[in-house]
Amino acid sequence: SQELEQSPQSLIVQEGKNLTINCTSSKTLYGLYWYKQKYGEGLIFLMMLQKGGEEKSHEKITAKLDEKKQQSSLHITASQPSHAGIYLCGADYGGSNYKLTFGKGTLLTVNP
Amino acid sequence: DVKVTQSSRYLVKRTGEKVFLECVQDMDHENMFWYRQDPGLGLRLIYFSYDVKMKEKGDIPEGYSVSREKKERFSLILESASTNQTSMYLCASSLLAGADTQYFGPGTRLTVL
Numbered sequence: 001s002q003e004l005e006q007s008p009q010s011l012i013v014q015e016g017k018n019l020t021i022n023c024t025s026s027k028t029l030y031g032l033y034w035y036k037q038k039y040g041e042g043l044i045f046l047m048m049l050q051k052g053g054e055e056k057s058h059e060k061i062t063a064k065l066d067e068k069k070q071q072s073s074l075h076i077t078a079s080q081p082s083h084a085g086i087y088l089c090g091a092d093y094g095g096s097n098y099k100l101t102f103g104k105g106t107l108l109t110v111n112p
Numbered sequence: 113d114v115k116v117t118q119s120s121r122y123l124v125k126r127t128g129e130k131v132f133l134e135c136v137q138d139m140d141h142e143n144m145f146w147y148r149q150d151p152g153l154g155l156r157l158i159y160f161s162y163d164v165k166m167k168e169k170g171d172i173p174e175g176y177s178v179s180r181e182k183k184e185r186f187s188l189i190l191e192s193a194s195t196n197q198t199s200m201y202l203c204a205s206s207l208l209a210g211a212d213t214q215y216f217g218p219g220t221r222l223t224v225l
């Protein structure tokens with residue numbers, strides 16, 4: 001099974017609704033990165049979480065890392081069509097490794 | 113702002129051709145990465161480089177090579193392109209040693225016929 005699982009795989013919401021995307025790791029995270037990708041384009045960095053229980057917000061997007069550092073959630077409040085895209089989480093498992101392990105992404109559609 | 117640029121947004125090549133994908137970053141970052149992204153498989157690391165002339169294999173290096181002669185430039189080379197290398201290729205860079213925030217380029221969609 002995958003080290004890093006995202007759920008749901010896809011999500012369709014009405015504009016103005018709140019939504020949550022989850023990222024679950026089979027191992028303890030050293031750090032967790034959230035990115036957004038417009039279809040056919042590169043990834044845009046949103047936020048990075050490192051401490052258990054940490055929460056960060058940017059505009060209407062809030063990301064949290066649980067105390068055990070194995071799960072993160074991304075919450076969007078009052079969604080807008082501009083929030084549509086693919087959201088990916090990337091895991092840092094620590095050590096001297098330069099790698100980030102990415103989830104497969106969540107495709108978000110926001111209907112006006 | 114960090115800027116990572118890739119030489120082409122779209123590229124069409126024939127089987128057996130040698131293909132060069134170029135990536136340039138303007139923020140003096142130490143580390144650079146090449147990924148490919150495929151539906152259902154997500155983002156997979158091909159190669160990365162943590163210094164000039166230094167390179168490390170990622171998860172799927174077969175069929176690819178890389179070159180980093182200058183700090184700001186990282187090239188991905190397909191020695192003999194094959195149809196199974198049709199994919200979206202993404203370059204990224206990061207500042208610090210070890211895992212750090214990676215900043216991505218816009219991607220190159222390569223089609224091998």
